Amino acid sequence: MTDFDVLVVGGGWGGYTAARTIAQHGGRVALVEQDKIGGVCLHRGCIPTKALLETAAIARQVRRAPAHGLKVPPPQLDWPQALDFKNSVVDKLHAGMQQALDLAKVERIDGTARMTAATEVRVAPSAGGATTEIVAKDLIIATGSQPAGLPFFPVDGARIITSDHAIDLPPPARPIIVGGGAVGVEFASLWTDLGSDVVLLELQPQLLPQEDADIARTLATQLAARGVDVRTGAAIDADSVRIGPQGVQLEIEQDGERHALSGDVVLVAIGRRPRSDQST
The missing domain is CATH 3.50.50.60 (FAD/NAD(P)-binding domain)
Incomplete structure (x- = not known):
């Protein structure tokens, strides 16, 4: 059983910000996340959609080029390349978030957490194996949305x-x-x-x-x-x-x-x- 000042369940923007800020102010913090740090916004929402919207906006501008006196062929979508661009934007931000947690000395735990008491959880590791009991003075639930x-x-x-x-x-x-x-x-x-x-x-x-x-x-x-x-x-x-x-x-x-x-x-x-x- 491991003790922390604060245990954060969920590594999206809310959980990440809370864990990093508390750790920077001297708290001993653990962050449990079953998927990737950054949550929906970084991996399946705000950020990747904006990257793809940029690709779409360029396509729209190219189609308007003849009206401005530019002769160009119609744009053709290379979807694998568009995905590569989207993923490169996401991966860069993801790496930065992970580095920021490391610098703040937040202990990251990959797994699924289940509450067993008001400030106690049982974590099943994502890689499999024995569960771990974690106790903290305070618990922040930031499990996001679907x-x-x-x-x-x-x-x-x-x-x-x-x-x-x-x-x-x-x-x-x-x-x-x-x-x-x-x-x-x-x-x-x-x-x-x-x-x-x-x-x-x-x-x-x-x-x-x-x-x-x-x-x-x-x-x-x-x-x-x-x-x-x-x-x-x-x-x-x-x-x-x-x-x-x-x-x-x-x-x-x-x-x-x-x-x-x-x-x-x-x-x-x-x-x-x-x-x-x-x-x-």
Whole structure:
């Protein structure tokens, strides 16, 4: 059994910042993480999407070159190279975070933590082997979040995906994005600039429902001008959903009318929920 001043469960941005700051102020800190330091934001969210959005923005600019008197061939996507660029950005930041924890003398523990008391956890090592009991004066739970789901869209990583899958998959030809929040509009922008025929569905009357209405209208107008089929106030008929080898079919109700839609992939992007059902 090992004693610490503070035990941090979860090595995303929140857990990393807490562990590093406390250690820099003299605390003896352990950080338990079952995956990689940096969490969702660094590996499957904010950072990799911004890297890919940069690739997409360059493609969009190249297509606009003739309007500025430049004769260039249409851009062609080299997806493995785009992934290499995205991964290089992530890897550099990941290495920096690990180095910062080492310099702060945070003890990193690779494994899955389960609480056994208010400030005590049992850690199962990621590499296997015997569990370890860890006791601390204080415990910080920073286990982050995971994509929220819909019962009529069972995620399989192929036809029905979340952003966790989308970040590494080639842009689908005809994606349907369910959810017009930050994640949904990011992938709508990314995929349409890389050549996808995107349908973006949002149940609420506007995209980005938690943001200012004027901003949401401007965003919807800009996405539509770039080719995204934006549908707000769109309710999916759960009974109409059909998932098969050829793709996904569904019906929506919008403004009192029903519309049939089909795509090769559905990205479920209705938000995120806490990973409170498990430790990390």
